[in-house]
Amino acid sequence: MKIIATGVEKKFRKEWIFKNVHGTFSAGHAYALVGPNGTGKSTLLKILAQFSLPTHGQVEFVHADGTAISIHEAHQYVAYAAPYVDVIEEFTLSELIEFLQKLGFIPADLTLLGFEKYMELSPGKAKLIKNYSSGMRQKIKLACALLSPRPILCLDEPTSNLDEKAKQWFIAKLNENRAKLIFIASNEALEIALCEHQIAITDYKN
Ligand SMILES: Nc1ncnc2c1ncn2[C@@H]1O[C@H](COP(=O)(O)OP(=O)(O)OP(=O)(O)O)[C@@H](O)[C@H]1O
Incomplete structure (x- = not known):
């Protein structure tokens, strides 16, 4: 699995955010997207x-054998966790699992007990997701993405709101996902250190 970016540029109103991003990003590698806020x-x-x-350029997903994946199917290859991607907070954990299984986002044979074990949560609480702490909600989002069989893992500020123990949990679980193509957008040294490649957005301003 590869992502090929060719001449990717983005403009909001009159402001260019980045210009001329080129790259081939491959499964088995982790890429940190780094740069100051904004x-x-x-x-x-x-x-x-x-x-x-993008405003200009293109992004293509390609299988290991070189076959291109259509833009209409691309979303099926991506697991994404970010502060701006919400889980449905009116669900309980078991309803969330059932919902994500229907979308094919997490494995069909994953049980509530299995999910709680993965999360290192004590079992049996039928709490609504909105009633979990912000750190626990972040951990739930991460667990869903990390458990997904989808081969591209995109994480934006993954350890925000996590305590030290949860950060160590995240690192261990990420390491079990190393065969995937991983992107982490981050300013945090700990998160950047998890990636062997860095893409500095400031290099693409002109
Ligand atoms: N939909 C949008 N419309 C207009 N401007 C936008 C939009 N989305 C982002 N921007 C602007 O694009 C710039 C880059 O935003 P972006 O959120 O990608 O930065 P970032 O590096 O991820 O920031 P942070 O570290 O604060 O999360 C900012 O100036 C932001 O205001």
């Missing part, structure tokens, strides 16, 4: 995931 990390992540369109 430089365009989230914008580039959404474009690389084919969640939004």
Whole structure:
């Protein structure tokens, strides 16, 4: 699995956020999108995931054998967790699991108990998601993305709101996902250190 970006550029109103991003990003590698606040990390992540369109250029998903994946199917290859991607907070955990299984986002044989175990949560609480703490809600989002069989894993500020123990949990679970193509948009040294490649958005301003 590869993502090929060719001449990717994004403009909001009259402001160019980045210009001329080229790259081939491959499964088995992790890429950190780095830069100060407001430089365009989230914008580039959404474009690389084919969640939004560039102003110029193109993003293509390609299988290992070189066959291109159609733009209409691209979303089926991406698991995404970000502060601006909400889980349905009126659901209980078990309703969320059932819903995501219907979308094919998480494995069909995953049980509530299995999910709670993965999350290192004590079992049996039928709480609404909105009643979990912000750190726990972040962990739920991450667990859904990390458990997804989808081969592209896009994480925006993954450890925000996580305590030290939850950060260590995240690192361990991410390491179990190393065969995937991973992007992490981040300003945090800990998150950037999890990626062997860095893409500095500030290099693409002109
Ligand atoms: N839909 C939009 N319409 C107009 N401007 C936008 C839109 N989305 C983002 N921007 C602008 O694009 C720039 C880059 O935003 P983006 O969220 O990608 O940055 P970021 O590097 O992820 O920031 P942060 O570190 O604060 O999360 C910002 O100036 C932002 O205001």
